[in-house]
Amino acid sequence: MxxxxxxxxxxxxxxxxxxxxxxxxxxxxxxxxxxxxxxxxxxxxxxxxxxxxxxxxxxxxxxxxxxxxxxxxxxxxxxxxxxxxxxxxxxxxxxxxxxxxxxxxxxxxxxxxxxxxxxxxxxxxxxxxxxxxxxxxxxxxxxxxxxxxxxxxxxxxxxxxxxxxxxxxxxxxxxxxxxxxxxxxxxxxxxxxxxxxxxxxxxxxxxxxxxxxxxxxxxxxxxxxxxxxxxxxxxxxxxxxxxxxxxxxxxxEVIKLTDVKDFPLTLWLVFIICVGYYVAIFPFIGLGQVFFIEKFNFSPAEARAVNSIVYIISAPASPVLGFVVDKTGRNVVWVMMAVVATLAAHMMLAFTFWNPWIAMSLLGVSYSLLACALWPMVAFMVPEHQLGTAYGFMQSIQNLGLALIAMAAGAILDSRGYLVLEVFFCACICSQYFYLSFLLVF
Missing domain, CATH: 1.20.1250.20 (MFS general substrate transporter like domains)
Known part of the structure; x- marks a missing residue:
């Protein structure tokens, strides 16, 4: 959401x-x-x-x-x-x-x-x-x-x-x-x-x-x-x-679709990062319960508990991390850290049998950090009268990506299994480094 x-x-x-x-x-x-x-x-x-x-x-x-x-x-x-x-x-x-x-x-x-x-x-x-x-x-x-x-x-x-x-x-x-x-x-x-x-x-x-x-x-x-x-x-x-x-x-909010032609390249990079990141979070949570049962032999109750830890951590962490980002600035650096931590979490889930509570807790912190650092960046890139259009477009692209990747994730899981699905999520996260490097340059 x-x-x-x-x-x-x-x-x-x-x-x-x-x-x-x-x-x-x-x-x-x-x-x-x-x-x-x-x-x-x-x-x-x-x-x-x-x-x-x-x-x-x-x-x-x-x-x-x-x-x-x-x-x-x-x-x-x-x-x-x-x-x-x-x-x-x-x-x-x-x-x-x-x-x-x-x-x-x-x-x-x-x-x-x-x-x-x-x-x-x-x-x-x-x-x-x-x-x-x-x-x-x-x-x-x-x-x-x-x-x-x-x-x-x-x-x-x-x-x-x-x-x-x-x-x-x-x-x-x-x-x-x-x-x-x-x-x-x-x-x-x-x-x-x-x-x-x-x-x-x-x-x-x-x-x-x-x-x-x-x-x-x-x-x-x-x-x-x-x-x-x-x-x-x-x-x-x-x-x-x-x-x-x-x-x-x-x-x-003032929505004026003609403002889209005036969006800078950096804003489009933020849109792409937003989609590429969230498609590796929400579809995974949607499919996570069976993953923890099959790979880690968790009971259904244990699987539901570990699958919800991202939301549990996000509740208290979001205000705290938002305060830290506000005080320190450097939003792109914080986004980079969140992406690195998310990739590490998915790689642990994909290639190790470590206790998944570790990876999911890391995922919860990184998810909260990215939300606090990425979304405010839009306000730095467009004038105030274009904010409504920019945020509307960002949410629209996010929902389009989530709809498409949800269907793709289900098809991958049916045909290839959870390991290939996790590799797919890792690839989505890795692609963000390319766009983040451009943001750092600009």
Missing amino acids: ADFVERQNLLEDDESSPAERRSASGDDRPMSAICDPSRLPHRAVVLVFMCFLGFGSYFCYDNPAALQTQVIQDLNLNTAKFMQLYAWYSWPNVVLCFFGGFLLDRVFGIRLGTIIFSLFVCVGQVIFAAGAWYDLFWLMELGRFVFGIGGESLAVAQNTYAVNWFKGKELNLVFGLQLSMARLGSTVNMNIMGWVYNKVAVVVGSPGPTTLGASLMIAAVTCLFSLVCALVLGFLDKRAERILHKEEGKTG
Whole structure:
């Protein structure tokens, strides 16, 4: 799931007196701190709902990875078909990365837009679960497509709420907390869905499509929870607008596709590095559970745990590494270090039988470091009025690469096995050195 540039249109300090706020609210009694939108306790409550807004989306995104063995066996799929579930999530976001911010700003507004995108996530997960229940793989693919329409745009809405409610120094902490909650959702999914499947199998009587569909339907409860958070946030934001006389939040993104012709060569190199790196992370996690079972003789529970360590490490490491990169600068050097560490991790997994916790922990740190160092580089290469277009194009290319490589990875695994697949991922990482050398020159 993609990282976003911090927006600049921050919520201004409320200058009104308590009496004016009481008058605006139509209540002569003084408001308590937890009810006053300008006070920290109330904003802390908003932050809780803000953080949980994307929990369901991140929890359900990797449902296929958490249930890889069950999905393949219960539906009688090969790996190439299985990886289509990730490809179908990415396809709509090849286009929507350009228009998500526009829809939030100009069509729906942040409040209605957030609710609509949350509904897409909910409906998509329900369709996905229904497809598994009735053993209709095309319906599962449709569900992932609908889920993808809401997932990435919901992340844009979440960041917009953060910018609208928090100021300056608070904003870095808020973005870090939101990222940590997202990774928590992915981690909980990886470690609990296998247990949920086993419990449902006991109730149903045997494994199979019905058990798989019921398990995925239970996972949809997290999306429903996020929808409730969207509704509560909409209410609280509307109330704050009435009391503080503030405008509804906007993404600040300006998408102008004609700006693409003005992008410098260095920016295109960043785009290529972004794709080449992430295609060696997310498709591997999507296929990792069976890899750890087959090569290292892990139990399913152990395999799910080690497969989730990338997300576990990313939760606390991203804010810390972001602070380090901000203080030291030299983003290209940090990106180079992340690429080297990622290559080392994949080579350990491919060519050694060392405890995979070592390689996966290294992968978690390097993944967090690259996200902190690579994405801010875009802001150094284009003027501010082109940032929306640049980030939209970067996310679009990333999703296109993830869709294509997900299908390629499944086909390689079916025909050649995990060793060749790991060599393929290593080759993707090695190609980044060529582009990084150009970045260093320029």
